[in-house]
Amino acid sequence: DIVMTQSPDSLAVSLGERATINCKSSQSVLYSSNNKNHLAWYQQKPGQPPKLLIYWASTRESGVPDRFSGSGSGTDFTLTISSLQAEDVAVYYCQEYYSTPYIFGQGTKLEIK
Amino acid sequence: QVQLVQSGSEVKKPGASVKVSCKASGYTFTSYGISWVRQAPGQGLEWMGWISAYNGNTNYAQKLQGRVTMTTDTSTSTAYMELRSLRSDDTAVYYCAREITMVRGVMGGWFDPWGQGTLVTVSS
Numbered sequence: 377d378i379v380m381t382q383s384p385d386s387l388a389v390s391l392g393e394r395a396t397i398n399c400k401s402s403q404s405v406l407y408s409s410n411n412k413n414h415l416a417w418y419q420q421k422p423g424q425p426p427k428l429l430i431y432w433a434s435t436r437e438s439g440v441p442d443r444f445s446g447s448g449s450g451t452d453f454t455l456t457i458s459s460l461q462a463e464d465v466a467v468y469y470c471q472e473y474y475s476t477p478y479i480f481g482q483g484t485k486l487e488i489k
Numbered sequence: 490q491v492q493l494v495q496s497g498s499e500v501k502k503p504g505a506s507v508k509v510s511c512k513a514s515g516y517t518f519t520s521y522g523i524s525w526v527r528q529a530p531g532q533g534l535e536w537m538g539w540i541s542a543y544n545g546n547t548n549y550a551q552k553l554q555g556r557v558t559m560t561t562d563t564s565t566s567t568a569y570m571e572l573r574s575l576r577s578d579d580t581a582v583y584y585c586a587r588e589i590t591m592v593r594g595v596m597g598g599w600f601d602p603w604g605q606g607t608l609v610t611v612s613s
Contacts, residue, residue: 407597416599425584425603426534437601469534473588473597477550478524478536 382481399470414474493604511585518566
């Protein structure tokens with residue numbers, strides 16, 4: 377099974393500042409047949425289901441604010457929130473959909489400093 | 490709008506079974522698969538398995554093989570997840586999620602949307 381490791385486990389950022397969350401996979405999730413990274417990012421607020429933010433590692437889902445961006449390839453990925461808003465307080469998960477079992481990172485809890 | 494609505498909370502005794510439903514609306518049910526993901530209290534997300542609503546093919550997480558069965562009813566656009574021989578560590582919120590892929594009937598996609606979740610509590 378692929379192992380997905382996020383860092384840090386928790387993060388406190390001031391309003392308006394940049395937040396960066398990293399995700400590392402134990403093997404490449406770049407699929408050679410389509411040259412795409414099979415990596416998604418989700419946001420989960422307390423008491424709610426996860427919400428899709430990013431797929432193919434860098435494609436923003438429709439309706440997701442453009443302050444959210446994804447980058448990286450192969451085994452190393454980053455979710456960046458360019459200017460933190462109060463409503464961004466949540467736990468963020470990366471997930472590989474390269475092979476089964478699909479594996480999620482352990483989550484990164486983002487708070488306001 | 491695309492929506493997945495799950496059945497309500499359940500309380501079960503160890504050794505019992507639970508069947509959770511997930512009713513889809515707002516899209517062609519047979520064009521996508523459904524994955525099931527669970528989240529134990531205060532913990533992260535664990536993928537349980539997938540079913541194609543197109544042809545009924547399934548793919549289960551190895552740790553649940555033999556205890557889980559996923560089915561669909563295309564006449565009502567509903568997916569089901571049954572978990573048997575329940576243990577206390579099966580206590581979790583269970584989510585269904587539509588899996589988005591470029592090709593109908595195959596895996597390898599992201600999850601959107603998710604159902605609201607169903608809390609299953611296993612306690613004697």
